[in-house]
Amino acid sequence: MSESAEQRFARLMGEYGTALARLAAGYEADPHEREDLVQDIALAVWMALPRFRGDCSERTFVYRIAHNRGLTHRARRRSAPEPLAPDGRLADPGPDPEAEVAARLRHERLALAVRGLPGIHRAVVMLTLEGLSNREVAEVLGTTENNVAVRLTRARKLLRAAMGSLGADQ
Amino acid sequence: MTDTHDDWHVLAAAWRSGPAAPPPLLADVKRRDRASRRRLALIYASEVLITLGTLGVSVELVRYHFGVVWALWMLLAWTLVAAAWIMAVWQVRGARLPPTGATEAFLTAAVRRCQRRARTARVVLLVVLIQLATLAVTALARYLEAPGLFTGARFLAWAAAAGGLVVAYVGWVLWVRRRVLRELAQLEALRAELDEGGA
Numbered sequence: 001m002s003e004s005a006e007q008r009f010a011r012l013m014g015e016y017g018t019a020l021a022r023l024a025a026g027y028e029a030d031p032h033e034r035e036d037l038v039q040d041i042a043l044a045v046w047m048a049l050p051r052f053r054g055d056c057s058e059r060t061f062v063y064r065i066a067h068n069r070g071l072t073h074r075a076r077r078r079s080a081p082e083p084l085a086p087d088g089r090l091a092d093p094g095p096d097p098e099a100e101v102a103a104r105l106r107h108e109r110l111a112l113a114v115r116g117l118p119g120i121h122r123a124v125v126m127l128t129l130e131g132l133s134n135r136e137v138a139e140v141l142g143t144t145e146n147n148v149a150v151r152l153t154r155a156r157k158l159l160r161a162a163m164g165s166l167g168a169d170q
Numbered sequence: 171m172t173d174t175h176d177d178w179h180v181l182a183a184a185w186r187s188g189p190a191a192p193p194p195l196l197a198d199v200k201r202r203d204r205a206s207r208r209r210l211a212l213i214y215a216s217e218v219l220i221t222l223g224t225l226g227v228s229v230e231l232v233r234y235h236f237g238v239v240w241a242l243w244m245l246l247a248w249t250l251v252a253a254a255w256i257m258a259v260w261q262v263r264g265a266r267l268p269p270t271g272a273t274e275a276f277l278t279a280a281v282r283r284c285q286r287r288a289r290t291a292r293v294v295l296l297v298v299l300i301q302l303a304t305l306a307v308t309a310l311a312r313y314l315e316a317p318g319l320f321t322g323a324r325f326l327a328w329a330a331a332a333g334g335l336v337v338a339y340v341g342w343v344l345w346v347r348r349r350v351l352r353e354l355a356q357l358e359a360l361r362a363e364l365d366e367g368g369a
Contacts, residue, residue, distance in 0.1 A: 013196075020194075021191030046200075076349075107188040128182075139272070143364065
């Protein structure tokens with residue numbers, strides 16, 4: 001028996017919900033705006049589902065929507081300096097266990113560095129970090145595998161430099 | 171090479187260790203969908219109401235005053251309304267954003283959409299200018315007929331309210347246009363970055 005649209009949506013969100021939150025973190029620093037962006041992406045997925053005919057994988061379908069939404073969200077925002085916590089450190093992660101706190105800080109630091117990358121490089125890095133192959137990234141962006149590979153090399157350098165400068169700040 | 175590879179694996183692990191987020195709920199998404207449809211329906215309804223209101227008021231004015239100037243004024247109002255609708259329909263063609271399309275196609279559509287919104291803002295400013303010029307000519311004609319109408323507290327209050335409305339509307343259009351142009355610049359930069367071909 002085939003899946004209903006509701007069931008399919010729930011399954012996709014179950015599979016990719018956390019990944020969508022991470023991708024949103026790569027586009028938006030503010031937690032409330034980020035939550036709003038995730039909801040926007042979910043709405044776009046819901047509205048696009050009836051037209052999805054399987055011409056690409058579900059993963060590509062979801063990531064395409066997420067990135068397209070992320071890019072327009074970012075383009076609409078007034079470009080402002082990345083908001084760090086007032087004392088110049090990353091926001092308080094809350095009362096988590098020590099290892100979790102450390103992991104969360106690492107993630108926050110990485111997300112901050114990713115947000116500082118130029119738009120398409122940012123997309124390439126985030127998709128690769130999510131575990132997509134160069135071919136899949138090329139499919140999401142509508143470009144060639146070779147192009148993705150070149151961008152990824154450049155983006156890695158930029159990311160390493162950004163991570164280095166963030167590490168020096170702390 | 172191995173260092174870089176290992177380094178990348180560490181980064182990937184750090185990326186995926188981000189805080190777990192509850193998946194978006196279908197009920198919330200459906201609520202958002204309904205709200206967005208309601209907003210669109212309200213916008214369309216208000217556009218239709220403004221059109222009908224403009225046409226109705228212009229007909230009533232011509233019936234009440236019955237003069238060549240008023241007939242011309244009505245003709246101009248109808249022409250502007252027709253032009254606005256033709257432009258609105260023309261603008262919508264091919265400007266739907268394909269959210270499921272590859273980023274390249276999406277950006278091309280987004281840039282086209284932004285360009286059209288910027289053009290709309292420019293046309294709106296032009297229409298306001300034409301309307302103000304028409305109003306000035308009409309007011310002058312009325313002044314020559316009956317200068318007494320253009321004095322007194324009632325006239326001043328009316329002129330101040332109308333002037334304030336025009337200034338507020340023009341300010342809003344300019345603000346929207348500035349935002350659209352900023353978005354357009356960002357989208358064009360993204361498209362240029364994608365078009366670079368990795369060179």
